[in-house]
Amino acid sequence: MANLLAGMGRRAIQARGELAAAGRLLIQVAARLASAPFTAKGFRRSVTCRQMVRIGVESIPIVFLIAFSVGMIVALQAATQLRRVGAVIYVADLVGVSLTRELGPLMTAIILAGRSGSAIAAELGTMKVSEEVDALVAMGLDPVEFLALPRIMAMAIMLPCLTTLADVVGILGGVIVAWASLGIPVANYLEQTLNALQLKDLFSGLLKSWVFAGIIAGVGCYQGFKVEGGAEGVGRRTTASVVTSIFLIIAADLVFTLIFYVLG
Amino acid sequence: MTTPNAIIEVRDLVTHYGTRRILDGVNLRVPEGQITVILGGSGSGKSTTLRHLIGLQRPTAGQILVKGRDIARLPDQELVEIRKRMGVLFQSGALFNSMTVGANVALPLQEHTRLEPSTIQIMTRIKLQLVGLAGFEDFMPAQLSGGMKKRAGLARAIAMDPEILFFDEPSAGLDPVTAAGLDELILKLKHTFRMTILVVTHELASLFLIADHVVMMMGGKVLMEGALADLKASTDPQVQDFLARRPAPEHEDAEGYLQSLVGA
Numbered sequence: 001m002a003n004l005l006a007g008m009g010r011r012a013i014q015a016r017g018e019l020a021a022a023g024r025l026l027i028q029v030a031a032r033l034a035s036a037p038f039t040a041k042g043f044r045r046s047v048t049c050r051q052m053v054r055i056g057v058e059s060i061p062i063v064f065l066i067a068f069s070v071g072m073i074v075a076l077q078a079a080t081q082l083r084r085v086g087a088v089i090y091v092a093d094l095v096g097v098s099l100t101r102e103l104g105p106l107m108t109a110i111i112l113a114g115r116s117g118s119a120i121a122a123e124l125g126t127m128k129v130s131e132e133v134d135a136l137v138a139m140g141l142d143p144v145e146f147l148a149l150p151r152i153m154a155m156a157i158m159l160p161c162l163t164t165l166a167d168v169v170g171i172l173g174g175v176i177v178a179w180a181s182l183g184i185p186v187a188n189y190l191e192q193t194l195n196a197l198q199l200k201d202l203f204s205g206l207l208k209s210w211v212f213a214g215i216i217a218g219v220g221c222y223q224g225f226k227v228e229g230g231a232e233g234v235g236r237r238t239t240a241s242v243v244t245s246i247f248l249i250i251a252a253d254l255v256f257t258l259i260f261y262v263l264g
Numbered sequence: 265m266t267t268p269n270a271i272i273e274v275r276d277l278v279t280h281y282g283t284r285r286i287l288d289g290v291n292l293r294v295p296e297g298q299i300t301v302i303l304g305g306s307g308s309g310k311s312t313t314l315r316h317l318i319g320l321q322r323p324t325a326g327q328i329l330v331k332g333r334d335i336a337r338l339p340d341q342e343l344v345e346i347r348k349r350m351g352v353l354f355q356s357g358a359l360f361n362s363m364t365v366g367a368n369v370a371l372p373l374q375e376h377t378r379l380e381p382s383t384i385q386i387m388t389r390i391k392l393q394l395v396g397l398a399g400f401e402d403f404m405p406a407q408l409s410g411g412m413k414k415r416a417g418l419a420r421a422i423a424m425d426p427e428i429l430f431f432d433e434p435s436a437g438l439d440p441v442t443a444a445g446l447d448e449l450i451l452k453l454k455h456t457f458r459m460t461i462l463v464v465t466h467e468l469a470s471l472f473l474i475a476d477h478v479v480m481m482m483g484g485k486v487l488m489e490g491a492l493a494d495l496k497a498s499t500d501p502q503v504q505d506f507l508a509r510r511p512a513p514e515h516e517d518a519e520g521y522l523q524s525l526v527g528a
Contacts, residue, residue: 127360135358138318139372140347
């Protein structure tokens with residue numbers, strides 16, 4: 001029992017240290033973001049663009065595939081239930097609303113946490129191990145401005161775009177199911193979807209995805225900068241980045257959903 | 265020989281990793297325009313001392329005066345100004361692996377000066393020529409051998425024409441001939457550019473070839489400091505053991521050994 005408590009205490013102290021370090025990074029990032037427009041180098045457009053390609057453009061195929069599949073799955077699941085009450089046309093409402101409000105942002109964020117968040121952590125971690133980060137500092141360059149900021153910016157721009165793509169492709173998956181197996185004409189389905197969707201569904205989803213972007217890139221950079229002790233450290237921190245960001249994404253999603261629920 | 269001014273002076277430097285004391289009251293001076301070698305075995309604290317001198321770590325106590333200014337207490341902004349006048353060659357070269365060799369060398373110039381791109385290109389070529397890597401601008405670091413990486417790292421370190429140049433274990437991981445070539449290069453830099461050079465090493469062959477001033481460390485303390493001739497003439501048994509490559513005698517305390525095994 002005493003051991004258990006001691007263990008919990010140690011973990012808590014450790015967690016406090018990590019939180020403090022993460023907080024410091026957050027403050028640094030915020031300060032650089034605020035000052036970037038007024039410095040000569042600005043937002044480092046070329047580095048940011050390269051990261052946008054790696055984070056965003058290269059994720060399109062996998063986001064496409066998964067969103068399309070999930071759209072079909074939701075449509076099929078909904079159809080089994082709705083057919084019993086003879087309201088199959090409401091499949092369109094269900095697919096449209098659940099994708100734009102919830103599944104689109106969440107799925108895309110989880111895919112990117114696994115694909116790009118981990119890549120950020122591994123890349124920065126390797127740079128830390130091979131003294132590249134030290135070399136930057138020794139040259140008088142700021143690793144947060146030089147490495148973290150372009151990645152966070154790229155993620156914040158690309159994740160909402162990918163989420164929009166996921167919304168559209170998911171609805172397309174629903175269209176295919178409705179047309180091929182439920183016998184609903186494409187035009188009717190789309191009209192039903194447009195009637196069901198409100199602009200605020202779309203915006204609440206995009207707002208979420210923006211926050212998720214901050215979580216994924218922030219956690220990736222933080223874990224990358226915290227790497228110590230060679231290749232093993234890189235592996236451990238990379239895994240930690242995926243686990244932490246997925247947990248934080250779900251937690252943030254819950255908070256948002258509660259807020260939107262209360263606000264109606 | 266008159267003693268030149270100390271460009272760096274360290275006073276009573278103490279530092280800890282967690283609760284472990286790594287440096288225990290280090291005092292040393294780096295004379296201007298000379299090659300100073302910090303000599304010591306693994307775990308002697310020589311690398312940690314270097315990290316403090318280039319401002320990568322802040323000490324628990326003590327002063328590090330670089331040209332009369334205490335960098336242990338300096339705010340980050342002013343530290344950057346001092347770093348622009350220092351060059352560091354890290355152990356593995358620490359080239360940015362995502363950039364070409366030329367882009368690596370050009371980076372400090374692009375970030376800290378307002379030179380035209382064409383001027384930067386010419387300066388990059390000059391620096392690469394100086395370290396014997398003319399024509400390698402478009403190579404990626406992964407395509408270079410260990411010795412070439414260090415030379416490229418050196419070209420980057422001298423890109424801003426620093427007043428003080430630091431080397432972390434320049435001969436580590438190199439064959440004797442390549443290491444000797446690097447030593448020649450260090451001597452050339454001293455004679456041609458009148459740079460102050462500080463080398464951290466355990467390599468005796470390098471020591472005798474390049475050192476003007478020697479600081480020998482052991483167990484987080486400075487064992488002796490003086491000219492190379494003073495080191496050779498030292499009667500200290502630990503200094504003599506190191507120079508003669510004699511391993512430290514093992515403790516022949518049977519009782520204590522037994523107790524350490526049974527944990528009593």
